[in-house]
Amino acid sequence: MKKIAVLGGGGFVGSHVVHRLSAAGYQVKVLTRHRESVRHLILLPNVQVEECDVFFETALNRAVRGSDAVINLVGILHESGRNSFERVHVELPRLVAQACHTQGVPRLLHMSALRAAADAPSAYLRSRAAGEAAVREVLAGSGVGVTMFQPSVIFGRGDRFLNLFATLAKWMPVLLLAKPDARFQPVYVEDVAQAIVASLPLPETAGQTYPLCGPRIYTLRQLVQLVVETLQLRRLVIGLNDPFSYLQAWLMELMPVKLMTRDNVRSMEVDSISDIPFPSVFGFAPTPLESVAPGYLADDHARAAYLRFRTRAGR
Numbered sequence: 001m002k003k004i005a006v007l008g009g010g011g012f013v014g015s016h017v018v019h020r021l022s023a024a025g026y027q028v029k030v031l032t033r034h035r036e037s038v039r040h041l042i043l044l045p046n047v048q049v050e051e052c053d054v055f056f057e058t059a060l061n062r063a064v065r066g067s068d069a070v071i072n073l074v075g076i077l078h079e080s081g082r083n084s085f086e087r088v089h090v091e092l093p094r095l096v097a098q099a100c101h102t103q104g105v106p107r108l109l110h111m112s113a114l115r116a117a118a119d120a121p122s123a124y125l126r127s128r129a130a131g132e133a134a135v136r137e138v139l140a141g142s143g144v145g146v147t148m149f150q151p152s153v154i155f156g157r158g159d160r161f162l163n164l165f166a167t168l169a170k171w172m173p174v175l176l177l178a179k180p181d182a183r184f185q186p187v188y189v190e191d192v193a194q195a196i197v198a199s200l201p202l203p204e205t206a207g208q209t210y211p212l213c214g215p216r217i218y219t220l221r222q223l224v225q226l227v228v229e230t231l232q233l234r235r236l237v238i239g240l241n242d243p244f245s246y247l248q249a250w251l252m253e254l255m256p257v258k259l260m261t262r263d264n265v266r267s268m269e270v271d272s273i274s275d276i277p278f279p280s281v282f283g284f285a286p287t288p289l290e291s292v293a294p295g296y297l298a299d300d301h302a303r304a305a306y307l308r309f310r311t312r313a314g315r
Helices: 012-023 035-042 057-064 085-103 123-139 162-171 189-199 220-230 242-253 262-267 293-312
Strands: 003-007 027-032 047-051 069-072 107-111 145-151 174-177 209-212 236-239
Touching (some): 003 012, 012 189, 027 057, 069 085, 085 107, 085 123, 107 123, 107 189, 123 262, 162 174, 162 220, 189 209
Parallel strands (some): 003 027, 027 047, 145 209, 174 236
């Protein structure tokens, strides 16, 4: 198994997956609508970037033809324009599964989300569950080996979770926190990427669904407090009750850039945790958040302060 086609390879998780695939000697084809958006991957050994509208069935079939495996990492947290949860999380996985079936691709690795369920409180989690169901329906009895991954919130340098709170903490003396008691089991992005790549040569992972979680559970308040303490800031963190959590999210939906939506708040009504241990089949233990996050949060904070100093100095 050497030829791997990756959808979503330019994203946060996808970039780590592509780097690992390249280092492991796989021939990687990254499918993207805009080549420029994944320019950071173009110079990697064994990596080919191909412009492809993956929602166009003919183009997708042509792009995955001859692949030994397809990895679908495409996902969104907020709906915008044509990019609805239904289109991205349900229609696209169905198209990818059909393409694998039609083109005889023997393996499909699909990224979903922890606590995805048909009766979940948020459209995001329901759409993730519907995407899983669509893949299983299309590939039932096809012989294509499907492996699904359900990570909790993912952290790492460049993440949009801890870094979001770090940015807010730098500029706001008081942090108003929606759903402060929501619980998460954050998993390191490198661990997610390693699990995905490690599953490729393991036939026993076909047909399996793997929750991916870190070793410790935190409330949202604890995570934000960790960020504040790491940055050595004095900030008041105030937890909001449910009505004010939804009011805050509604107001944020009116902003040009969506930081949070009411659907995000609904997702936090179910704890993003699992009582299933990190899969031993991958041969490693998950990385504690405290061993990684303080390093990149503090480093990014110091770098930003240095750049502000240079700007004020006119350099």
